[in-house]
Amino acid sequence: MDELNKSGMSLSYVPKPLDLPILTIEQNASSTMNVEQEEKEKEEDFIKNNYVKRTLLNESALPPITWSNWYKEVNWPQATLLCLEPFIALYGLFTTCFVWQTAVFTFLWYFLTGFGITAGYHRLFAHRAYEATLPLRYILLILGAGAVQGSAQWWSRGHRAHHRYTDTDLDPYNAHKGIFYSHIGWLLFKSRRKPGVADVTDLIHDSSVQWQHQNYISLAFLMSFVLPTIICGFGWNDYRGGYFFAGVLRLVFVHHSTFCVNSLAHYLGNAPFDDRHTPRDHFITALITLGEGYHNFHHEFPSDYRNALKWFQYDPTKLLIKFFKKIHLASNLKEFPHNEIQKGRYSMTCKALDKFGQTITWPKQNSQLPIITFEEYQELSKKNDGRALILIAGFIHDVSHFIDSHPGGRAIIKNYIGKDATVPFYGGIHDHNTAAHNILAMMKVAVCKYGGEVEYIKRKLGHVQTPTPIFA
Known part of the structure; x- marks a missing residue:
């Protein structure tokens, strides 16, 4: 949220993160022990094989031009x-x-x-x-x-x-x-x-x-x-x-x-x-x-x-x-x-697109999200903590700040809290456009272990080409 406020953007639907552990890959401490030595050797090797660098180091230039010379x-x-x-x-x-x-x-x-x-x-x-x-x-x-x-x-x-x-x-x-x-x-x-x-x-x-x-x-x-x-x-x-x-x-x-x-x-x-x-x-x-x-x-x-x-x-x-x-x-x-x-x-x-992309606030990457089971998701959705959690396409989203803004009305969203709403989102009720997918991706708070269980139903409904949420 602080990052969004600094960028001058106002997105009321950005959720608060869940207080759950995030799996990370531990770095091998021994791999950083000789970094300075390796960098020094690389620099020496670079100079040895780089004609421009070697020439500029070994061949002195004439003195700079001044008013006196x-x-x-x-x-x-x-x-x-x-x-x-x-x-x-x-x-x-x-x-x-x-x-x-x-x-x-x-x-x-x-x-x-x-x-x-x-x-x-x-x-x-x-x-x-x-x-x-x-x-x-x-x-x-x-x-x-x-x-x-x-x-x-x-x-x-x-x-x-x-x-x-x-x-x-x-x-x-x-x-x-x-x-x-x-x-x-x-x-x-x-x-x-x-x-x-x-x-x-x-x-x-x-x-x-x-x-x-x-x-x-x-x-x-x-x-x-x-x-x-x-x-x-x-x-x-x-x-x-x-x-x-x-x-x-x-x-x-x-x-x-x-x-x-x-x-x-x-x-x-x-x-x-x-x-x-x-x-x-x-x-x-x-x-x-x-x-x-x-x-x-x-x-x-x-x-x-x-x-x-x-x-x-x-x-x-x-x-x-x-x-x-x-x-x-x-x-x-x-x-x-x-x-x-x-x-x-x-x-x-x-390169121009990447530069433009840096001006955009993107959803969190999957590696930054906690992984929970479907049963844990159901239990969390029952808590009275101000969150409204919905599972869509294997991701759990906090839509609490978006319910009142939902074009389809509050009732549809409230009906799928604690459930898997993949099929309704992907055409069962409305085949959402790319903007909807992008907005939804900003509400991700967790990954559902083993993913969604209804992807085959989505394919059966003919939505193979349906856009999926954009990830940074």
Whole structure:
């Protein structure tokens, strides 16, 4: 009763417990003697076999960044590029005339270089979610270089570490360090410790990836600034627009669009497949990141070429890969089995239901109730102690506070005090609904030894599917 009052609930029909002994299983005292020693051994064994724990203990991190040493810890080449490009873009916006052809090309170039990251770096090279012909591999590598995010080998190595050590200190863009750090801070400053080990042997033996890796700087400069300037200049005499808009401004958007996969996709949205880590699914993130925003699904099923499953979810990268397959540039598009995906949804639904169930007051478990014989039940029901005991389906219930609220009237309940009312409750007088079963379960005070004697009659009456009281 105290528990119910604390929860703000008012259930006048909750009975007082019977003053009878409850059978319990005695614990073996000897089983608790060496608990501390066992726990210590388990911890040592865990550290020995856990790479993350062992690495964090044995490899010291760089000292924290402070106001006195921050300038020493800045990754100046990357910081200079990332911090200067927005200002250069703003200068171009205020000093360069608008040309509609350049605007169209800027939009197109943004998508092409962005797809170089999402369809190329991410889904093809980092996760091997599909196979691509050699021409397509080179095209995606060249376009990816135009996004100026490092070579495919470097990018994939960090991203594989991110998936393997998500939300730990071995994750290069650990979301637990804050949205600024996971978005861009990890690029502006030197990493406090090395990212965890990640296997990129396949990329080291990939001739196309190695070609891009060795020529990355020249490719990045050419695709990001030179080519868009030349195209806009030769095409419609807009060299300035080609450089400032299709080059620099486009790069600002590509950078922060893909950076949002590491930051926003770990903060905004829900977790329909697993909530033990930070990745989340959200339409807005998908819109910003060319379809990479269904990130909870992606972290659960990383080698699936899709991020979005449903037709109305925004994932242009998925559609592009399907198009590549249609024109025979891509093959072996990997999909996780639908049954395994549904298991993820099911487990999260169960977890949500369990959380909701914790807000509900449930009846006592059978193990918390005393066990008495039918004859003892009859004797107890004759006592003038304010209780009204009724046996239904093997459980004895105190319905004294419910008699006046019974929809069928007082007389029916009073007539079955001290008797077995299973058949009347299960359709003999009224086939009670689930709510009635739940309310009745809250009135349990004891278990009748050997159970009810009329279960076969209930089955004979055709009530095999009748719901039984809910137990916690």
